Amino acid sequence: MAWLKRPASDTQITHGRRLWLYIVAAIIMLLLVIPSLIVIPMSFSNSQYLEFPPETWSTRWYETYIGSTKWMRATMTSLKVGLLTMVFATPIGTMAAYALFVSGHRFARAIFAFMITPMIVPVILIAIGTFYAFGRFGLNNTITGLVLAHTVIAIPLITIVVTSALRNYDLDQERVARSLGASRIKAFFVITLPQIKFSIATAALLSFLTSFDEVIISIFVSGGKNATLTKHMFGALRDFIDPTIAAISTIMIVLSTVLLLLTQYIGGKRE
Numbered sequence: 581m582a583w584l585k586r587p588a589s590d591t592q593i594t595h596g597r598r599l600w601l602y603i604v605a606a607i608i609m610l611l612l613v614i615p616s617l618i619v620i621p622m623s624f625s626n627s628q629y630l631e632f633p634p635e636t637w638s639t640r641w642y643e644t645y646i647g648s649t650k651w652m653r654a655t656m657t658s659l660k661v662g663l664l665t666m667v668f669a670t671p672i673g674t675m676a677a678y679a680l681f682v683s684g685h686r687f688a689r690a691i692f693a694f695m696i697t698p699m700i701v702p703v704i705l706i707a708i709g710t711f712y713a714f715g716r717f718g719l720n721n722t723i724t725g726l727v728l729a730h731t732v733i734a735i736p737l738i739t740i741v742v743t744s745a746l747r748n749y750d751l752d753q754e755r756v757a758r759s760l761g762a763s764r765i766k767a768f769f770v771i772t773l774p775q776i777k778f779s780i781a782t783a784a785l786l787s788f789l790t791s792f793d794e795v796i797i798s799i800f801v802s803g804g805k806n807a808t809l810t811k812h813m814f815g816a817l818r819d820f821i822d823p824t825i826a827a828i829s830t831i832m833i834v835l836s837t838v839l840l841l842l843t844q845y846i847g848g849k850r851e
Contacts, residue, residue, distance in 0.1 A: 616829075624638060650812065670784040710801055753771050
């Protein structure tokens with residue numbers, strides 16, 4: 581256990597003296613992860629109800645999900661909305677983060693705080709306001725309305741991630757390019773963007789997952805043929821306990837985990 585005697589960093593105490601902190605962090609992580617992991621074996625149950633641990637194992641509910649027109653249509657809607665949200669939110673959030681970072685304006689922090697309010701305000705309030713606002717323009721139960729609503733909640737996340745990347749970036753490199761005759765736009769695309777592209781890609785992926793997993797706004801704004809997967813899952817859980825939900829949840833967990841790990845792997849390899 582020689583690692584316990586090693587310093588946690590160049591300036592901090594040893595790992596041994598911080599062992600209690602590692603144990604607390606591990607317990608918290610387990611409490612957060614275990615409920616999700618329990619869903620996985622439940623999805624392979626052959627029972628008509630949610631059952632843990634399963635008495636008999638089967639892929640029955642995966643077959644039900646794949647063979648259901650309703651579930652497949654909802655999945656395609658969620659994928660379409662997630663991709664469109666990523667396409668619109670990523671450039672907007674990136675431009676906002678860059679503008680606020682380089683402006684040096686005294687109100688930049690206030691504007692940044694205002695932009696991230698969708699992450700602070702309870703989502704139910706945003707959903708209610710969106711429902712009534714979209715109702716006046718006929719955007720409820722439409723793909724356009726869903727994309728607009730999800731873009732609003734995805735932009736703050738992208739802004740935070742890209743701002744963090746810019747803080748670790750030497751802006752003098754861009755200033756040198758501009759002093760040699762490059763315009764701000766060209767300097768950004770040639771000098772800055774290649775160095776923060778991994779953070780932008782990560783932010784784009786997070787915006788897609790945020791949209792794909794979002795349920796509260798979707799309950800208010802989506803409906804009919806444009807109902808999202810999460811809305812159907814909520815309805816199935818509310819009206820009757822459908823084990824298909826466990827199969828879908830497992831697929832979503834695996835998809836999110838694989839995408840995040842793949843992104844981190846590619847980023848680490850490039851670095």
